[in-house]
Amino acid sequence: MTSTVLFYLLSVVSIVFALGVLFNPNPIFSALYLVLTMIGMSLMFFNLEAYFIGGVQLIVYAGAVTVLFVMVLMLFDLKKEKQAFTKGLFSSLLKYFSAGALLFMISGASLMSMGLMTEGAEKAEPITTKQLAALLFTDYFFAFEVLGIILLVVAIGAVTISRIRGGTHAK
């Protein structure tokens, strides 16, 4: 019962704040709405008994990534944008229509698969972090190491890209 109430509350909160990211013309407010959306999603992970993923979501997204966004926005000193959205009535109508059609199709597919997987077929105890760690350091060890290398490459690449003066006529 608590989980049901929590699900509806969190889903409404997440969707409303995600709409805030979409429709607010000021990028700073978009970033702050993004933080609230991420917190809502992480609580939803807690509701799904994925405690480790929820905690990582809270640290990585709501902590690190959105702080990075806000810091870059502060660096640029952007004001409220006069034209935050793309031009063209026809193309925006087409975009909204195609997004609506996609949502309709996905929700139709998930509605049809509603009865396929029900909770409590054999309700085992929730997945623990210990299980997760054991799997990560045995079966997925190679992927884990590759991920470390990717992060190193990205760190070097980000520094290199932001030092480029830009264009073919760079001095």
Added chain:
Amino acid sequence: MLSSMMMEVGLGHYLFVGAAIFIIGMLTVLMRKNVIVILMGIELMLNAVNLTIVSFSHFSNNVNGQILAFFVMTIAAAEAGVGLALAVTVFKKFKDVKISFFEHLRG
């Protein structure tokens, strides 16, 4: 039938929320001009996919799904870093971060 569907939160409910947030992220990418807000839209889409993966993992009692969600999160953080570095480059050259400036960023 409808009330029982409302009361018992199953896989479909989570899939619907994931789809809604994914669509909102997609619309953010399509509609906005600011590069940083577009990156936020990409983050929303990745997060919605994560919600879908974790809900599948929960309802089928499968540990592998959570590992996949963990990997997706790491890749998303890396992608945000590179994207913001590109945004800094665009800003240094054009003093604004519109997506249409990217076509002038050769070399």
